[in-house]
Amino acid sequence: MSSSENDPNSAAERNSQAAKSTRLPDGRPPRRSGDGWTYGSDGKKHWGLNGAAGLMLVDPERGVLMQHRALWSVEGGTWGFPGGARDMGESAVEAAIRESWEEAGVPEQDGSGIEILETHVLDLDTWSYTTVIAKTLRRFDAVINDPESIQLAWVPLDELDDYELHPGVASALPTLMELLRPHL
Secondary structure (H helix, E strand, O other): OOHHHHOOOOHHHHHHHHHOOOOOOOOOOOOOOOOOEEEOOOOOEEEOEOEEEEEEEEEOOOEEEEEEEOOOOOOOOOEEOOEEEOOOOOOHHHHHHHHHHHHHOOOOOOOOOEEEEEEEEEEOOOOEEEEEEEEEOOOOOOOOOOOOEEEEEEEOHHHHHHOOEOHHHHHHHHHHHHHHHHHO
16 A cells, blocks of 8 residues: 555545545546436336446456545445446446546556457347456556545455455356456
C-alpha cells in the first residue's frame, strides 16, 4: 500500500470514506447516456439503460481484482467486479474497460496491457449484463478513483467464495470460473 493511500487527505482515502456512507456522495460526475434504471424480463430493476458490463480482471500472480462496493450503491457492501452502465453505442468490452478504469484506475483507458479472454452475458431480454474476462499482461496497481469503492483488492481465485459477493457475481461465478479455466 502506498503512503498516499494512508493519507486521510488523499483522493483514494476520501473516495473510500464516501463509499462507506449510505448517502449518495456530493460531487458525483455528470450523468452518462446509459445511467438510469430499467427493468429486465425477470421483473427486477437493473442499473443501465443500455445494459451494463464489468471487468473480471485476472492477474496470474495475484488473482482477480475485486471491488468492495459503496454502501449507497446497488447491493452495497458486497464484493464484485468494477463495472457499470453501458453508454449508448458503447460495446460491452468498451464499457467494462471504461468502468474499471473510472473506478479502479486499471487497465489503461485504451485497454492496453490486458488480453480479453472470454465474455459471459446474462441476457434478460430487455436488459443484459456482460462480464468481460481478461488477463493482465503486466502488473497493474489498482487505486480507488471514485466514491463507488470502499476497497479494491486482488483476491486469489480459490478465496473468492470467502467474500460476501454481489448476488449476480455469486450466481455467475461457477460459469465464469469454467470459462476462465482453459486460460490458466
